[in-house]
Amino acid sequence: QKEVEQDPGPLSVPEGAIVSLNCTYSNSAFQYFMWYRQYSRKGPELLMYTYSSGNKEDGRFTAQVDKSSKYISLFIRDSQPSDSATYLCAMSTNAGGTSYGKLTFGQGTILTVHP
Amino acid sequence: DSGVTQTPKHLITATGQRVTLRCSPRSGDLSVYWYQQSLDQGLQFLIQYYNGEERAKGNILERFSAQQFPDLHSELNLSSLELGDSALYFCASSQKGPGRNFEEQYFGPGTRLTVT
Numbered sequence: 001q002k003e004v005e006q007d008p009g010p011l012s013v014p015e016g017a018i019v020s021l022n023c024t025y026s027n028s029a030f031q032y033f034m035w036y037r038q039y040s041r042k043g044p045e046l047l048m049y050t051y052s053s054g055n056k057e058d059g060r061f062t063a064q065v066d067k068s069s070k071y072i073s074l075f076i077r078d079s080q081p082s083d084s085a086t087y088l089c090a091m092s093t094n095a096g097g098t099s100y101g102k103l104t105f106g107q108g109t110i111l112t113v114h115p
Numbered sequence: 116d117s118g119v120t121q122t123p124k125h126l127i128t129a130t131g132q133r134v135t136l137r138c139s140p141r142s143g144d145l146s147v148y149w150y151q152q153s154l155d156q157g158l159q160f161l162i163q164y165y166n167g168e169e170r171a172k173g174n175i176l177e178r179f180s181a182q183q184f185p186d187l188h189s190e191l192n193l194s195s196l197e198l199g200d201s202a203l204y205f206c207a208s209s210q211k212g213p214g215r216n217f218e219e220q221y222f223g224p225g226t227r228l229t230v231t
Contacts, residue, residue: 032217041224042224042225043117043119043205043207043222043223043224043225044158044205044222045117045221045222046219046220046221049217049219051217088157088158101146101148101163101165101170101171101209101220102160102163102171102173103148103150103160103220104160105157105158105159106157107157108157108158
Protein backbone atom coordinates (compact mmCIF):
# COMPACT_ATOMS: atom_id res chain seq x y z
CA GLN A 1 0.00 0.00 0.00
CA LYS A 2 1.31 3.42 -0.93
CA GLU A 3 1.86 6.06 1.75
CA VAL A 4 -0.23 8.55 -0.22
CA GLU A 5 -3.26 7.53 -2.28
CA GLN A 6 -4.83 9.77 -4.91
CA ASP A 7 -7.47 8.92 -7.47
CA PRO A 8 -5.86 9.45 -10.88
CA GLY A 9 -9.19 10.28 -12.51
CA PRO A 10 -9.41 11.53 -15.17
CA LEU A 11 -11.85 14.19 -14.05
CA SER A 12 -13.74 16.25 -16.61
CA VAL A 13 -15.89 19.21 -15.57
CA PRO A 14 -17.59 22.14 -17.32
CA GLU A 15 -16.20 25.64 -16.95
CA GLY A 16 -17.43 27.30 -13.77
CA ALA A 17 -17.82 24.06 -11.82
CA ILE A 18 -16.44 23.48 -8.35
CA VAL A 19 -13.72 20.84 -8.42
CA SER A 20 -12.84 18.67 -5.45
CA LEU A 21 -9.55 16.76 -5.39
CA ASN A 22 -8.58 14.47 -2.55
CA CYS A 23 -5.76 12.42 -1.09
CA THR A 24 -5.49 10.03 1.79
CA TYR A 25 -2.31 9.07 3.58
CA SER A 26 -1.10 6.55 6.11
CA ASN A 27 2.02 8.14 7.66
CA SER A 28 0.99 10.10 10.76
CA ALA A 29 4.40 11.83 10.76
CA PHE A 30 3.42 13.99 7.80
CA GLN A 31 3.07 17.61 8.89
CA TYR A 32 3.31 19.60 5.66
CA PHE A 33 0.69 19.12 2.99
CA MET A 34 1.07 20.54 -0.49
CA TRP A 35 -0.74 20.71 -3.78
CA TYR A 36 1.24 20.92 -6.98
CA ARG A 37 -0.06 21.60 -10.47
CA GLN A 38 1.67 20.06 -13.45
CA TYR A 39 0.91 21.07 -17.01
CA SER A 40 1.69 18.66 -19.80
CA ARG A 41 5.43 18.35 -20.45
CA LYS A 42 6.29 20.73 -17.59
CA GLY A 43 7.63 20.38 -14.08
CA PRO A 44 5.27 20.55 -11.09
CA GLU A 45 4.67 23.97 -9.54
CA LEU A 46 3.51 24.58 -6.00
CA LEU A 47 -0.06 25.85 -5.67
CA MET A 48 -0.52 25.86 -1.91
CA TYR A 49 0.79 24.33 1.25
CA THR A 50 -0.70 23.81 4.71
CA TYR A 51 1.05 23.04 7.96
CA SER A 52 -0.79 20.52 10.14
CA SER A 53 -4.60 20.60 10.16
CA GLY A 54 -6.87 23.36 8.97
CA ASN A 55 -7.95 25.30 5.93
CA LYS A 56 -6.13 27.72 3.69
CA GLU A 57 -7.60 29.85 0.95
CA ASP A 58 -5.86 31.52 -1.98
CA GLY A 59 -8.14 33.09 -4.55
CA ARG A 60 -10.22 30.37 -6.16
CA PHE A 61 -8.28 27.61 -4.38
CA THR A 62 -8.95 26.20 -0.90
CA ALA A 63 -6.85 23.51 0.75
CA GLN A 64 -8.16 21.48 3.67
CA VAL A 65 -6.31 19.07 5.93
CA ASP A 66 -7.97 16.69 8.37
CA LYS A 67 -5.17 14.91 10.22
CA SER A 68 -7.57 12.87 12.33
CA SER A 69 -8.87 11.24 9.15
CA LYS A 70 -5.55 11.45 7.28
CA TYR A 71 -7.39 13.17 4.44
CA ILE A 72 -6.58 16.28 2.46
CA SER A 73 -8.58 18.14 -0.16
CA LEU A 74 -8.17 20.87 -2.74
CA PHE A 75 -11.21 22.78 -3.93
CA ILE A 76 -11.17 24.87 -7.07
CA ARG A 77 -14.04 27.34 -7.43
CA ASP A 78 -15.21 28.77 -10.74
CA SER A 79 -12.94 26.41 -12.62
CA GLN A 80 -11.42 27.65 -15.88
CA PRO A 81 -10.06 25.83 -18.94
CA SER A 82 -6.63 27.09 -17.90
CA ASP A 83 -6.96 24.95 -14.75
CA SER A 84 -6.72 21.82 -16.94
CA ALA A 85 -3.64 20.02 -15.64
CA THR A 86 -2.54 17.20 -13.40
CA TYR A 87 -2.88 17.98 -9.70
CA LEU A 88 -0.51 16.25 -7.33
CA CYS A 89 -0.79 16.16 -3.58
CA ALA A 90 2.50 15.95 -1.71
CA MET A 91 3.50 15.57 1.92
CA SER A 92 6.57 15.81 4.09
CA THR A 93 7.48 15.23 7.70
CA ASN A 94 8.21 17.92 10.26
CA ALA A 95 11.10 20.31 9.69
CA GLY A 96 14.25 19.30 11.46
CA GLY A 97 14.26 15.64 10.58
CA THR A 98 16.74 14.25 8.13
CA SER A 99 13.94 13.22 5.83
CA TYR A 100 12.41 16.68 5.79
CA GLY A 101 13.38 17.46 2.25
CA LYS A 102 11.71 14.35 0.90
CA LEU A 103 8.31 14.94 -0.65
CA THR A 104 5.98 11.98 -0.97
CA PHE A 105 3.56 12.47 -3.84
CA GLY A 106 0.20 11.06 -4.72
CA GLN A 107 -0.32 9.58 -8.17
CA GLY A 108 -1.85 12.82 -9.46
CA THR A 109 -5.37 13.55 -10.75
CA ILE A 110 -5.78 14.57 -14.38
CA LEU A 111 -8.30 17.42 -14.58
CA THR A 112 -9.90 18.77 -17.74
CA VAL A 113 -12.13 21.83 -17.62
CA HIS A 114 -14.06 22.19 -20.85
CA PRO A 115 -15.58 25.47 -22.06
CA ASP B 116 9.95 29.51 -15.61
CA SER B 117 11.12 28.22 -12.21
CA GLY B 118 14.77 29.20 -12.72
CA VAL B 119 15.90 25.57 -12.47
CA THR B 120 17.49 24.28 -15.65
CA GLN B 121 17.96 20.68 -16.72
CA THR B 122 19.86 19.21 -19.63
CA PRO B 123 19.31 17.41 -21.86
CA LYS B 124 15.56 17.68 -22.45
CA HIS B 125 15.38 14.30 -24.10
CA LEU B 126 17.69 11.32 -24.02
CA ILE B 127 17.32 8.08 -25.93
CA THR B 128 19.74 5.30 -25.16
CA ALA B 129 20.04 1.53 -25.15
CA THR B 130 19.84 -0.96 -22.33
CA GLY B 131 23.09 -1.43 -20.46
CA GLN B 132 24.29 2.08 -21.18
CA ARG B 133 25.16 4.89 -18.76
CA VAL B 134 23.85 8.45 -18.89
CA THR B 135 24.35 11.65 -16.95
CA LEU B 136 21.60 14.16 -16.30
CA ARG B 137 22.51 17.68 -15.31
CA CYS B 138 20.71 20.21 -13.15
CA SER B 139 21.45 23.84 -12.33
CA PRO B 140 19.49 25.12 -9.33
CA ARG B 141 18.00 28.58 -8.98
CA SER B 142 20.53 31.25 -8.18
CA GLY B 143 21.30 31.13 -4.46
CA ASP B 144 19.57 27.81 -3.77
CA LEU B 145 21.73 25.40 -1.79
CA SER B 146 19.55 22.27 -1.88
CA VAL B 147 18.99 20.08 -4.90
CA TYR B 148 16.49 17.24 -5.10
CA TRP B 149 16.08 14.54 -7.74
CA TYR B 150 12.77 12.87 -8.55
CA GLN B 151 11.69 10.19 -11.00
CA GLN B 152 8.24 10.29 -12.59
CA SER B 153 6.86 7.21 -14.31
CA LEU B 154 3.34 6.20 -15.27
CA ASP B 155 3.15 3.29 -12.85
CA GLN B 156 5.04 4.74 -9.85
CA GLY B 157 4.18 8.41 -10.13
CA LEU B 158 6.62 11.04 -8.87
CA GLN B 159 9.16 9.52 -6.49
CA PHE B 160 11.92 11.15 -4.48
CA LEU B 161 15.38 9.83 -5.23
CA ILE B 162 17.95 11.89 -3.36
CA GLN B 163 18.69 15.32 -1.86
CA TYR B 164 21.92 17.27 -1.65
CA TYR B 165 22.59 20.32 0.45
CA ASN B 166 25.63 22.46 -0.29
CA GLY B 167 27.54 19.49 -1.71
CA GLU B 168 26.56 16.91 0.88
CA GLU B 169 24.00 14.14 0.63
CA ARG B 170 21.15 14.85 3.08
CA ALA B 171 18.29 12.50 2.34
CA LYS B 172 17.83 9.37 0.29
CA GLY B 173 14.73 7.78 -1.13
CA ASN B 174 14.31 4.52 -3.00
CA ILE B 175 17.24 5.24 -5.27
CA LEU B 176 18.65 2.19 -7.03
CA GLU B 177 22.29 1.22 -6.48
CA ARG B 178 22.82 1.69 -10.23
CA PHE B 179 21.98 5.37 -9.75
CA SER B 180 24.24 7.93 -8.13
CA ALA B 181 24.32 11.67 -7.80
CA GLN B 182 26.58 14.46 -6.68
CA GLN B 183 26.48 18.19 -6.15
CA PHE B 184 29.48 20.21 -7.19
CA PRO B 185 31.05 23.30 -5.55
CA ASP B 186 29.19 25.56 -7.99
CA LEU B 187 25.99 23.85 -6.70
CA HIS B 188 24.99 22.23 -9.97
CA SER B 189 24.12 18.56 -9.66
CA GLU B 190 24.42 15.48 -11.81
CA LEU B 191 22.43 12.26 -11.67
CA ASN B 192 24.24 9.26 -13.11
CA LEU B 193 22.24 6.26 -14.26
CA SER B 194 24.14 3.13 -15.22
CA SER B 195 23.38 -0.36 -16.52
CA LEU B 196 20.14 1.07 -17.82
CA GLU B 197 17.05 -1.10 -18.05
CA LEU B 198 13.80 -0.59 -19.96
CA GLY B 199 12.08 0.18 -16.67
CA ASP B 200 14.31 3.20 -16.12
CA SER B 201 12.48 5.05 -18.88
CA ALA B 202 10.87 8.00 -17.12
CA LEU B 203 10.90 11.73 -16.59
CA TYR B 204 13.63 12.82 -14.22
CA PHE B 205 13.06 16.09 -12.39
CA CYS B 206 15.44 18.20 -10.46
CA ALA B 207 14.16 20.66 -7.86
CA SER B 208 15.92 23.21 -5.72
CA SER B 209 15.20 25.12 -2.55
CA GLN B 210 16.96 27.89 -0.71
CA LYS B 211 18.29 26.16 2.34
CA GLY B 212 17.30 22.66 3.33
CA PRO B 213 16.68 20.37 6.29
CA GLY B 214 16.05 21.94 9.67
CA ARG B 215 14.44 25.08 8.34
CA ASN B 216 10.84 26.14 8.09
CA PHE B 217 8.83 25.10 5.08
CA GLU B 218 10.59 25.81 1.83
CA GLU B 219 9.11 25.59 -1.59
CA GLN B 220 10.87 23.23 -3.94
CA TYR B 221 11.10 24.67 -7.43
CA PHE B 222 11.05 22.06 -10.16
CA GLY B 223 12.91 22.12 -13.43
CA PRO B 224 11.36 21.14 -16.77
CA GLY B 225 12.67 17.57 -16.52
CA THR B 226 14.70 15.22 -18.68
CA ARG B 227 12.78 12.57 -20.55
CA LEU B 228 14.81 9.36 -20.66
CA THR B 229 13.87 6.61 -23.07
CA VAL B 230 15.72 3.31 -22.80
CA THR B 231 15.31 1.05 -25.84
